[in-house]
Amino acid sequence: xxxxxxxxxxxxxxxxxxxxxxxxxxxxxxGMVSTVSTRYHPLLAVHRPLGIAILVLVVIRLINRLLNPxxxxxxxxxxxxxxxxxxxxxxxxxxMMLMPLVGWAMLSxxxxxxxxxxxxxxxxxxxxxxxxxxxxxxxxxxxAYVLFATFLAHFGAALMHALxxxxxxxxxxxxxxxxxxxxxxxxxxx
Amino acid sequence: MCDRSKFILIGAAxxxxxxxxxxxxxxxxxxxxxxxxxIDAFEAANGPxxxxxxxxxxxxCVTGFFDGNGAGAQYSKALVxxxxxxxxxxxxxxxxxxxxxxxxxxxxRSLALRFTLPDGEEWRTGMNAxxxxxxxxxxxxxxxxxxxxxxxxxxxxxxxRMAEFLxxxxxxxxxLKIIGSQVNSTGFANSRYNSLDAFRLVAATGAVSSVRWAxxxxxxxxxxxxxxxxxxxxxxxxxxxxxxxxxxxxxxxLMITIAxxxxxxxxxxxxxxxxxxxxxxxxLTIEHAEGEDQGACRDINFDPLVLPVGIEPSDxxxxxxxxxxxxxxxxxxxAETKPPSAVRP
Numbered sequence: 001x002x003x004x005x006x007x008x009x010x011x012x013x014x015x016x017x018x019x020x021x022x023x024x025x026x027x028x029x030x031g032m033v034s035t036v037s038t039r040y041h042p043l044l045a046v047h048r049p050l051g052i053a054i055l056v057l058v059v060i061r062l063i064n065r066l067l068n069p070x071x072x073x074x075x076x077x078x079x080x081x082x083x084x085x086x087x088x089x090x091x092x093x094x095x096m097m098l099m100p101l102v103g104w105a106m107l108s109x110x111x112x113x114x115x116x117x118x119x120x121x122x123x124x125x126x127x128x129x130x131x132x133x134x135x136x137x138x139x140x141x142x143x144a145y146v147l148f149a150t151f152l153a154h155f156g157a158a159l160m161h162a163l164x165x166x167x168x169x170x171x172x173x174x175x176x177x178x179x180x181x182x183x184x185x186x187x188x189x190x
Numbered sequence: 191m192c193d194r195s196k197f198i199l200i201g202a203a204x205x206x207x208x209x210x211x212x213x214x215x216x217x218x219x220x221x222x223x224x225x226x227x228x229i230d231a232f233e234a235a236n237g238p239x240x241x242x243x244x245x246x247x248x249x250x251c252v253t254g255f256f257d258g259n260g261a262g263a264q265y266s267k268a269l270v271x272x273x274x275x276x277x278x279x280x281x282x283x284x285x286x287x288x289x290x291x292x293x294x295x296x297x298x299r300s301l302a303l304r305f306t307l308p309d310g311e312e313w314r315t316g317m318n319a320x321x322x323x324x325x326x327x328x329x330x331x332x333x334x335x336x337x338x339x340x341x342x343x344x345x346x347x348x349x350x351r352m353a354e355f356l357x358x359x360x361x362x363x364x365x366l367k368i369i370g371s372q373v374n375s376t377g378f379a380n381s382r383y384n385s386l387d388a389f390r391l392v393a394a395t396g397a398v399s400s401v402r403w404a405x406x407x408x409x410x411x412x413x414x415x416x417x418x419x420x421x422x423x424x425x426x427x428x429x430x431x432x433x434x435x436x437x438x439x440x441x442x443x444l445m446i447t448i449a450x451x452x453x454x455x456x457x458x459x460x461x462x463x464x465x466x467x468x469x470x471x472x473x474l475t476i477e478h479a480e481g482e483d484q485g486a487c488r489d490i491n492f493d494p495l496v497l498p499v500g501i502e503p504s505d506x507x508x509x510x511x512x513x514x515x516x517x518x519x520x521x522x523x524x525a526e527t528k529p530p531s532a533v534r535p
Contacts, residue, residue: 027214034216034224036328036511041495041503044513110520111489112496113312119499121310130489134525148211152204159200164193 006172007070014061016175021054022096026148033141048103049116055100062093074167088154095147101125102143106136223332225518228511231335232519236287241528244519246300246316248291249283250428250533251485254439254476256305262446262471265399266391268500269307271471278474279304281487282378282431285318290532293427295374295414301383301405302492303474314496316512317383317405321372323458324365328511334362365459373413378431379440380409387494387512388455388504391446400449400504402462405442405474428533432479442474455504481534491520 007015025047032043073082107114108124110133115121126132162170209218216222232244239247256278262271270276284291285298299319304312325331337355338347356363375381383405391399423429434440445468449455453462482488495503495513503509 027211030211030215032514034214034222034226036223036225036228036514038505038507038510040510040514110491110524112491112493113310119309119311123310128489130524134521137521152208155207156200156204159203163196163200 005071005168006174006177008068011061011064011068011070012173012175014057014064015173018054018057018061018096021050021057022147023151025050025054025099026144026151029144030148045115048114051100051103052116052122054096055104058093058096062097071172074169076167085157088150088157091146091150092154095143095150099140099143099147102136102140106133106140109133109136223328223511225514228328228332228335228515229518229522231332231339232287235335235339239287239289240526241523242287242289242531243283243523244515245287246281246283246285246302247287247289248428248532249281249300249482249487250431250531250535251480251482251487252280252282252435252476253478253480253486254278254280254474256303256444256472256474258472259470261469262391262444263394265393265397265401265446265448265469266500267394268313268391268498269309269311270305270313270498271500276308277306278476279306279486279490280476281482281490281492282428282479284427292424293422295416295419297427299378299381299383299427301378301381302487302490303405304487304490304492304496307498311498312496313498313501314490314492314494315385315403316492316494317385317403319375319381319383320369320386321384322365322368322461323386323508324362324369325359325508326361326457326459327507328515330359330362331508331511334359361457361459368461376412376414376430377427377434379434380407380411382406383442386458387506387509388449388458389497390502390504392500392502398502400453400455402447402449404445404447404468406445408441408443425533432533432535435476435479439475439477441476443470444472444474445469446471456506458506458508479535482531483528483534489524491516493517 006012028043028047028050032040032047035043073085077085104114104122105126108126109129111124111128113121114124158170158173161167212218216224229244236244236247243249254277255275256270257275258271258273260271260273262268263273265271280301280303283300283302284293285300291297300316301319302314302316304314306312325334334352334355337351340346341348356366385403388400388402391401393399431440447462447466447468449462450466453466454460480486493513493516495509497503
């Protein structure tokens with residue numbers, strides 16, 4: 001159930017669940033590649049199943065988005081802001097989809113066993129080709145930084161909507177039920 | 191709250207997340223030992239050898255199979271310990287980052303194996319023909335690599351720096367004494383290869399045992415004769431292995447040593463008491479050798495933490511470090527153009 005001007009409860013649940021998972025994943029990833037401590041192996045063991053879980057959820061989320069597009073952007077945004085909002089969403093969706101696929105593909109190309117949990121393996125999705133592994137491994141890193149930068153922009157924009165504009169955009173995805181009607185004009189405080 | 195303080199608040203929140211990311215990624219703690227730094231230290235100590243493994247650089251691929259006899263199944267549910275045969279790809283090598291160094295009797299011999307188990311599982315293990323490992327932690331390993339870096343003036347490691355390192359690491363001095371007292375065998379075929387690190391075996395009942403394992407040769411031990419050292423070919427150890435395999439397969443028994451309470455599982459510099467029972471769990475048969483430029487082992491990273499269900503890492507701090515560093519070495523070498531290896535059967 002949702003209030004007018006708010007994404008459905010299921011959409012909001014997916015959003016916040018994935019926000020936590022993706023942020024966790026970025027920290028796990030950057031942490032594990034920069035340590036030789038005993039944290040390395042447990043982090044790697046979490047990284048693979050969490051990545052595949054994100055891949056599954058992003059597919060569900062894309063389908064859900066097609067079925068429930070949610071409220072339109074508020075009228076007061078200028079064309080640049082509209083473009084930024086749309087483009088950052090496209091980039092976030094694309095990266096949430098690509099990161100696990102590139103990770104799965106690179107392990108496939110290096111013929112590492114792709115262990116999710118004890119005894120549960122994924123099949124390789126690419127032929128055994130070490131040069132391809134090297135390329136995909138670098139791609140995985142670059143895309144992770146792009147994803148983190150896009151996350152920061154998204155996080156900053158969300159806070160701008162919540163605290164400065166107070167135009168209902170943040171409330172439309174807020175984990176709690178929105179009290180008021182649809183979008184409101186940007187709040188004018190001086 | 192005015193808009194200006196809200197802007198500051200938002201900026202601070204975004205910056206805090208970015209800083210936390212930077213901290214976890216190690217940019218704020220330059221002393222942290224990363225896999226990159228460890229592999230850089232190998233490259234600095236050995237010189238650049240593009241395309242080669244950064245350690246155990248000189249080697250040859252082998253293929254064969256392992257026949258489990260079922261005796262290990264009471265300790266581990268890993269399929270490798272069930273009675274039956276699984277294919278094996280392996281690599282004999284000499285420790286160190288010099289791919290073209292001449293073979294010597296004193297060079298540390300190693301055997302790395304990949305067992306391909308049913309259901310897509312694998313077991314990868316790297317073993318060395320020394321009784322204990324000289325270094326206890328990744329940090330000590332790194333410091334030892336830095337201490338053994340050649341002096342730019344003499345081209346040789348500075349003996350003073352190594353002496354200083356040993357003074358700070360009595361466990362390494364003790365381990366080197368044990369290693370030095372071992373009588374070298376004549377070759378790869380009659381060497382015993384030890385896991386050195388401890389692992390945990392998990393039985394179907396859930397019972398956990400701490401273990402170390404070894405590949406013990408069927409070939410009888412024959413001591414190396416130092417009097418012959420002058421007349422040896424550059425690849426004499428590898429040549430002898432290749433010649434032996436051309437005549438007949440070579441065999442080793444996989445022996446599992448079960449720890450007793452008090453045996454250290456987090457310190458590979460310390461040997462477990464000799465009287466610990468050893469369980470023969472199967473026979474490794476090596477049939478063929480092939481050059482690593484084309485051979486099946488070329489593209490395998492013998493990461494000791496690629497383990498099947500039923501074998502788990504112990505608390506040995508070297509295991510995660512080996513896994514992380516091997517991965518970095520693999521990622522670098524497969525992107526490089528490699529000149530032909532020294533050993534070409």
